[in-house]
Amino acid sequence: xxxxxxxxxxTDPIAAIGRCxxxxxxxxxxxxxxxxxxxxxxxxxxxxxxxxxxIIMICGFFVGMVLALQSVNALQSFGAEDQxxxxxxxxxxxxxxxxxxxxxxxxxxxxxxTAEIGLMRATxxxxxxxxxxxxxxxxxxxxxxxxxxxxMPLLAGMxxxxxxxxxxxxxxxxxxxxxxxxxxxxxxxxxxxxDFLQGVLKSVVFGSLVSLVAVYxxxxxxxxxxxxxxATTNTIVVSSVxxxxxxxxxxxxxx
Amino acid sequence: xxQNAVELNNLSFSRGxxxxxxxxxxxxxxxxxxxxxxxxxxxxxxxLRLISGQLRPDGGSIRIFGRDxxxxxxxxxxxxxxxxxxxxxxxxxxxxxxxxxxxxxxVREHTGLPEALIRRLVMSKLNAVGLGGTENLMPHExxxxxxxxxxxxxxxxxxxxxxxxxxPLTGLDPIAVSTVSRLIRETxxxxxxxxIIVTHNVVQMQKLADYCIIIADxxxxxxxxxxxxxxxDNPKVRQFMxxxxxxxxxxxxxxxxxWSLTG
Numbered sequence: 001x002x003x004x005x006x007x008x009x010x011t012d013p014i015a016a017i018g019r020c021x022x023x024x025x026x027x028x029x030x031x032x033x034x035x036x037x038x039x040x041x042x043x044x045x046x047x048x049x050x051x052x053x054x055i056i057m058i059c060g061f062f063v064g065m066v067l068a069l070q071s072v073n074a075l076q077s078f079g080a081e082d083q084x085x086x087x088x089x090x091x092x093x094x095x096x097x098x099x100x101x102x103x104x105x106x107x108x109x110x111x112x113x114t115a116e117i118g119l120m121r122a123t124x125x126x127x128x129x130x131x132x133x134x135x136x137x138x139x140x141x142x143x144x145x146x147x148x149x150x151x152m153p154l155l156a157g158m159x160x161x162x163x164x165x166x167x168x169x170x171x172x173x174x175x176x177x178x179x180x181x182x183x184x185x186x187x188x189x190x191x192x193x194x195d196f197l198q199g200v201l202k203s204v205v206f207g208s209l210v211s212l213v214a215v216y217x218x219x220x221x222x223x224x225x226x227x228x229x230x231a232t233t234n235t236i237v238v239s240s241v242x243x244x245x246x247x248x249x250x251x252x253x254x255x
Numbered sequence: 256x257x258q259n260a261v262e263l264n265n266l267s268f269s270r271g272x273x274x275x276x277x278x279x280x281x282x283x284x285x286x287x288x289x290x291x292x293x294x295x296x297x298x299x300x301x302x303l304r305l306i307s308g309q310l311r312p313d314g315g316s317i318r319i320f321g322r323d324x325x326x327x328x329x330x331x332x333x334x335x336x337x338x339x340x341x342x343x344x345x346x347x348x349x350x351x352x353x354x355x356x357x358x359x360x361x362v363r364e365h366t367g368l369p370e371a372l373i374r375r376l377v378m379s380k381l382n383a384v385g386l387g388g389t390e391n392l393m394p395h396e397x398x399x400x401x402x403x404x405x406x407x408x409x410x411x412x413x414x415x416x417x418x419x420x421x422x423p424l425t426g427l428d429p430i431a432v433s434t435v436s437r438l439i440r441e442t443x444x445x446x447x448x449x450x451i452i453v454t455h456n457v458v459q460m461q462k463l464a465d466y467c468i469i470i471a472d473x474x475x476x477x478x479x480x481x482x483x484x485x486x487x488d489n490p491k492v493r494q495f496m497x498x499x500x501x502x503x504x505x506x507x508x509x510x511x512x513x514w515s516l517t518g
Binding site: 119120123124125127128129130131132133134135 | 307309333334336337339341343344345347348349350360361364365409
């Protein structure tokens with residue numbers, strides 16, 4: 001490996017971040033309030049958001065049960081199993097809800113968006129749109145990006161709700177913890193500003209990250225089968241890494 | 256006297272170190288049907304992409320209706336493209352939209368017409384290509400020939416002044432070839448368009464085109480009426496028009512590194 005090749009390996013990711021930023025600015029510059037953008041964004045919200053609901057709900061339910069099981073196990077040795085709902089609530093609202101939802105969203109919806117846009121590129125649909133003097137960034141990428149932004153906080157909320165249901169089923173139904181104490185501790189331990197808002201903010205940031213990565217890789221994919229495959233893989237890898245990096249940054253900010 | 260619709264002035268284009276086009280000069284008059292022909296890889300589609308502004312030339316200029324399109328910024332180019340209709344090789348229909356929505360998309364985007372009028376316009380375009388009644392079908396339900404005609408209807412939806420066709424007859428059965436050829440000619444004459452067709456189909460172009468440009472070896476090898484070109488003095492033109500195997504146009508890819516059995 002010669003020096004220039006090594007240097008380009010180092011600078012390529014920085015250049016990619018720059019291009020992605022330019023792409024985001026191009027999308028934002030194309031926002032024109034109107035029915036057409038609202039309708040297509042809502043259609044995409046159904047496609048990327050509503051269709052991710054089942055997998056989010058199932059995963060949320062089981063994550064809640066696992067959390068309850070681990071919390072009760074850990075706290076039992078101190079005789080503090082009554083505090084299990086506190087641990088479940090805090091970890092769900094602050095971390096697991098937004099992070100796991102974002103990772104699932106990237107796997108379910110992000111890859112679908114990348115593959116769809118990549119296929120449009122491969123079958124010249126994006127070229128056709130440009131030749132009709134329609135900007136594909138505004139017409140294709142922007143509604144999908146906004147849909148991700150709208151969907152993620154809602155999906156994270158649903159994930160948390162199902163996870164709490166799962167923890168209730170396990171902690172009260174199986175372990176036999178007192179329902180009053182479980183709900184009371186949960187209600188008292190979760191604060192609006194520190195827990196709820198932190199979770200909402202994280203899910204908005206993660207939603208925009210995953211959606212941006214998905215539309216960017218789809219739009220810039222090579223117009224071949226292998227190109228679309230690589231773009232789809234890049235979406236899941238890059239968005240997962242970015243979600244975890246930004247989770248640390250946001251958590252440090254709130255701490 | 257007809258004006259010049261498209262002027263190519265000393266046009267050159269390269270991909271990396273490989274020169275695709277070099278010193279191309281041509282003039283296409285308004286109202287004519289012009290075929291750009293040549294062997295595969297000669298740069299025919301590249302010329303079309305240069306004319307539509309998808310590619311920028313390395314040298315020379317392209318003037319369409321008197322305006323240099325590569326001096327325009329992005330928004331000017333997009334505004335100018337409303338005068339140009341393009342039929343891509345595979346049709347490139349939007350796969351998630353119905354036939355109706357495919358044709359209505361450019362109309363909705365660029366006009367403020369009410370929905371009832373858009374419907375009438377789309378249906379008239381569909382009937383013009385002989386596919387009335389297919390408006391609710393999805394692109395995957397269409398045959399290759401039908402998809403090409405729907406894409407044609409979409410390309411002429413805004414009544415452009417210049418039509419560009421990229422291999423419009425490739426992969427079609429003989430009936431569909433005749434149908435699409437007739438559509439191109441009739442639409443050109445009825446609407447007073449100028450049409451540029453990139454194709455390999457020598458036989459159809461002898462019936463359809465008013466003028467023919469043969470590209471070979473990075474430059475224009477010959478130009479004129481298709482019937483005259485078959486008897487051209489230029490051996491490259493004669494070889495292409497008559498489909499001869501032996502001649503100056505090589506069958507093999509011209510690589511800098513030739514591989515041989517003897518090593």
